[in-house]
Amino acid sequence: MRTITYAQGIKEALEEEMRRDPTVVLYGEDVAHFGGIFRITSGLQEEFGEERVFDTPISENAFVGAAVGAAITGLRPVVELQFADFLFTTGDEIILKAGMWRYVHGGAYKVPMVVRCPSGAAGVGPEHGQCPEAFFMHSPGLRIVSPATPADAKGLLKSAIRDDNPVLYFEHKLLYATKGEIPDDPDYLVPLGKAAIRQEGDALTLVAISAMVPKAMKVAERLAKEGHNIEVIDPRSLNPFDRPAIIESVKKTGKIVVAEESYKTLGVGAEIGAMLMEEALEYLDRPLRRVAMPDVPIPTAAALEQFVLPNEEKIYQACRELLN
C-alpha cells in the first residue's frame, strides 16, 4: 500500500495506460507543455511525444468529436476538458455522436474514449463549477464515473481507458489534493458499475457521490458516536449504475439519504428515489431525503456558494431527521 493524492491517481492511470497501450492518446487545452491547468498531465508530453500528447485549439466541438472519429478508427483517446461545464458546448458530440455512433450504425464500431471532466463548485461560479453527471446519466450509450478516492480515481480511470465505450470521467476539483491508500499492484483496476460500501451499517443508507463521500464519512462518524450505525454507499459509477447495492442496503435500513452536488430536480437522487419506489417500496419506512444543490446556478460569492452547496451539516441534519 502507498499513499497518493487523487490527482496523482489520475496521473498514474494515464501514464500506466499510455505505456501499456500505444493507441492511447491524450489531448486538450494546455495539457501538453503546461501539464494542464490543474497540473495533472505534466511530464506526459516529454515521455510520450507530441503525437500522443498535445495541446488543442479552443475548439471543444472539434476535439471532443474527434475523439469519436479517432476511437472508431483504432485509437483510445483521452480528452481533457478544462471544466466539466464545457460538456454543454459539445452536446452533439457527447450525446448524439459518442453516445450513439455505435448504436445507429448497428454495432459496427466500438467507441473507446474517455473525456476527463473536472467538476465541482470551487468559487468559480456557474459556468466552471457544476457537477453535471445527471444530465448525461439520462442519455443512452455513455458510461459515467465519479470517483471519490485516490484509489478509485486511478482504478476507475484505468478501467475507463480500457473500456470499449465512451466514458465521461468526472474528477472533482476539490478532491485533487486529498490523500488515500492504494495497492501497489500495477494493474490495479476498479470495475465500472460496482458501488463501494464505504461503511456498513443498518440504521440508514446514505448514498454519497464524488466530493460528498468524505463528507458522508464524517457524518457517519458523528452519528456512530450518537449510537447510529449508518451505511455509506459510494456508487462510483453512475452508468452502469449499481442499483442492487442500493436496493439491498435499503431493504436492510428502510431509510435513505442521497447526497450529491448536482441540482436537486432530476439529480441522481431522483433516479434513486424512483427506483426504490419501484423495487423496494414495502421496505421504506421513512421518506427520501435529497441533499443536493437547490435548482439555481452556482453563485460565485463565497457566502452564496456556501449557502447552496450541500455540506456535512446539511447531510447530518437530513440523516438526523430520518433517524428521529
Added chain:
Amino acid sequence: MRTITYAQGIKEALEEEMRRDPTVVLYGEDVAHFGGIFRITSGLQEEFGEERVFDTPISENAFVGAAVGAAITGLRPVVELQFADFLFTTGDEIILKAGMWRYVHGGAYKVPMVVRCPSGAAGVGPEHGQCPEAFFMHSPGLRIVSPATPADAKGLLKSAIRDDNPVLYFEHKLLYATKGEIPDDPDYLVPLGKAAIRQEGDALTLVAISAMVPKAMKVAERLAKEGHNIEVIDPRSLNPFDRPAIIESVKKTGKIVVAEESYKTLGVGAEIGAMLMEEALEYLDRPLRRVAMPDVPIPTAAALEQFVLPNEEKIYQACRELLN
C-alpha cells in the same frame, strides 16, 4: 368553441402574438418562404415582413444564442429548431446562456425567448425523434412546456411568448394533426405551471406527458369499462412543475403510473417518483410504474421503434398491474 388542429393552435398563437407585440420575431431554418418543414409558419413572412420572420443559415449555435442577445436588448424572439434533438448542438446557448444569463448578471436582464422544439419518435431515428424534456428540466433558469392538446398548444405558446423567461416549447410531431376544441377568446392563455386534470378518478393516478396524453385517455376509458375510475394528469408544463397537483392526486389514489416518451433513467418519472417518496410516502400503497423509453436511442426501423416506444398497451398493462 372552434375545432382546430394542434398545428393550427401553434400558428394562431404566433400570429396573434406577433400582431399584438411588434417585438416578437420568428426565425429558424426554412420558416419564412417555405413556412417551416412542418408547415407551421406559412404565410407569416408575408404578413410580418422579412425583418420579423426570416430564414437562418444552418447555425444553431448562432441563432439560438442570438435569441439570448436579442431578448436582453428588447425583442421577444421565437426560434424554431427543425427537431428538438438539435437542442444538443446548442447546449451552451440553452443551458449556460439562456438559462443563466439573468442569474449570473444578478437579475440585470430579462431573457424573454421561446425555442420551439418539434419532438417525438416518428420513424426518423435517434437524432430526429427524441423527447428530451428531462435533460432541460434538470437545468435551472429554463421554462419547459409540452402541450398535448390544440388548446394547450395555443394557450401555452401565447403564455410562453409573453413570459419574461426563456421557454423551451416542445411540440410533438405526431400531435400536429390532432384536433380539439378551443375557446373563441382571442386572448386565450394557458398559464405555465398548472397541470390539467384530464380525467378525475380515485383508483390510480396516471401522469401522461405530451403524446402520451391521448393514449392515457384511451387507457382511462378502457379501465372505466372494467370498473376502475383513474385520474389522468397532464402536467403540461415541466418547469414550473405543478407538484401539488400530482401529490394531491396520489394522496387520493395511492397508486401512480407515469407515461412519457423520454428515456426511463432520469426521465420525468424519476422526479415524480422521488418527489412522492419525499412528500407522500405514507399514501403510496403500490410501487411506482414508469412507462418510458428503455435506455437506448430510438431506432429507425418501424418494428424496432414500436418495440421501444411507450404505447397504449404498455400503459394499460402498467395500470392493470397496480390495480390488481
Added chain:
Amino acid sequence: MDKKLKLDIYKKIVLSRRLEERIAELIKAGQVGGFMHPGVGQEALQVAAIATLRSDDYMLYAHRGVAYWVARGIPIQSVLCDLSGREGGTNRGKGGVMHVVSPELGVLGESGTLGGCFPIAAGAGMSIKVKHEDKVVLCFFGDGTSNRGTFHESLNFCAVRKLPVVFLCENNGWAVSVPTEQSTSVKDIADRRHGYGVPGKTFDGNDVEQVYDAVSEAVAHARAGNGPSLLEGKTYRLWGHWIGDPDTYRTREEVEKHWRRDPLPAYELKLMEEKVLTDAARAEIDKDARAQIDRAIAFMEKQPFMKGETALEDLYA
C-alpha cells in the same frame, strides 16, 4: 483517367440514378419507409470523388443520395434492407438509410445532425497520423452545412495538426428551401480556405474530370502528409430535398435549366465522343443496372424484417 476508370465511374452513376428512381417509386407506393434525401443530379461529383480513394481510405458521406455507397461498393441490397428495416442491412434497423456503414470499406457512417461529420473526420485523420499510416479521409458536406461551427473548428484543427482530411463541399445551391446566397456569406465556399491557410478550389461538380482531378490532387496532398484541403464542386439538386418535398420554393425554370446540365447525359455524351462508350454498351450498362436493382429488390423482399426486440442490442460494446 483511363478508359476502365471512366467506364467504372459511368456505370456507378447510372446504377445510382436508376436505384434512386426505384427507391422513389417504392417510397411513393408506401412499400418502404425511410428518411431518404435523393441525390439525383449530384452523382458525378460523388462517384468521381470517391473514385480517387484507395481501398483502405476512410470516407464520411453526406445525407444526399445513394451514389456514395454505390461508388464505394456497398452492396445495394444491403442499402435496400437498411431502407426497409430488414435483416441484411448494414446497421440492423438502427439507423436506416441515414446511417449506412461499412467498416471494411472505410465508410465510417453519418452524423444525422449536420456538421457532426467534421469532427469525426478530423478524428479519423488524427488516428491516421498517430498510427503513421498513409490513408486519407474524404468528408462530404453540403453548402448549408458549411455554416455550422464544427466546420470552422475542424478545419482549423486539421490545419494546425496537418491531418490528412479532404473536405469536399457539394454546393447544390440550396439547403432545403433556402438558397445558398441567402444563408452563406461567400459566393464560393472553398474561399473559406483562406481562414485556415489550406489549399483548395472551386470547380464544376457536374464535370467528372474536373472533380477527379481536383480531388486527386487534394488526396495526394493529404497522403503526402501536407494536411487538409477544402474543395467545392458546384452542382444542383434536381429533385426535392426529400422524397415528397412539395418543392414550392424554387421556380420550374430554374430546375429545368439545371436538368439541361444533368451530369448523367453530359458524361454519356462525352464518353461517346471519346469513343469510350458505344450505344450498345450504354444500353447494356443500363440494362445491367436495372437487373442488379431487380435482384436486389427481390433479395430485400425475401428478407425478414428486423425483430423489434433487437432494438435493445448494439448499444454498448
Added chain:
Amino acid sequence: MDKKLKLDIYKKIVLSRRLEERIAELIKAGQVGGFMHPGVGQEALQVAAIATLRSDDYMLYAHRGVAYWVARGIPIQSVLCDLSGREGGTNRGKGGVMHVVSPELGVLGESGTLGGCFPIAAGAGMSIKVKHEDKVVLCFFGDGTSNRGTFHESLNFCAVRKLPVVFLCENNGWAVSVPTEQSTSVKDIADRRHGYGVPGKTFDGNDVEQVYDAVSEAVAHARAGNGPSLLEGKTYRLWGHWIGDPDTYRTREEVEKHWRRDPLPAYELKLMEEKVLTDAARAEIDKDARAQIDRAIAFMEKQPFMKGETALEDLYA
C-alpha cells in the same frame, strides 16, 4: 482625436493599470477571492476601442482585465464589490468579476464559456436592426477564442443579415499556455474575414491611434447599415493568464521584449511629445487614479458581504 479624447483615453489606461495592480495585491494577500484574468498590457486596445462608441451602443467584453469597465464608466467600486462578493456590485454576488454588467451603459455581460459571446452579439445586432436603431455592438474576444465554432456561425449570420456588429480580436499571442501560431491556422486572425466577405484589418493593438481609427471605421460602417467587420489588434499579455499563474510556458526574454512595448509608457511618451501631457499633469493623473482606487477600496471594505440566502434570487423574472 482631439486633446480631450486623448487625455481621457490616457487617464482610463492609467486607472485600469493601477487598479489591476491593486487587485493583484488584494488577491495575493488573500483579501479578496475572485477569478481574475489580468489585462495588463492590453489596456490601450480596450480603452481606445471603447472610446469610439456612443453612449447608447452595446458592448460585450472578454475575460481579460478591468479596462473595459473603466473605459465604459462602470464605477470601480462596483467592480471591487463584485470581486469580493459584497453588496454594491453589479451582479449581486452571482457572477463575480466574470460577469460585471451595466444595462444602462449597454454592457451586456460576459459568457464564461469562450465563444459564447459571439451569438449574443449577433442577437443584439439583430434587435438593433429590427427596431431600426442606429446603435452598434462591439464584441471583444481573444485569439484563442477565434477557434470556437460560434465565431464562424456568428460571423456568417451577421454577414448575411448585415448586422451592426464589430468583432474585435485582442490577439495577445497566447491562450493560457498555448501560443497562437500553434492553435490557429492563420497568422492574422482578421484574415478570416475572407470567409465571410466582410471588411476588417489587422493593426497594432498597442497603438491608441491605430486602434481608434480602425474601430471608428468599423463602427461607422456598422452604424451606416453596412454590416459587421472583423478587426484584430496585435497586443501582448504582460502578466500571467490568471493571478497566480506560474507562467512557466514562455521565456522571460519574450515577456521582457514585450514589456518594452508596454502601451502605457508608449502612449505617455507620445502625448508628452505632442504636448498633450505634461510631467505635472502626468503625476496628477497618477495620483488621482490612486486616490480613486483608495476611495473605492475603502468603500468596498465597508460594504457588507452579500447574504447567502440571496443565492436563491435573480433566477426567474
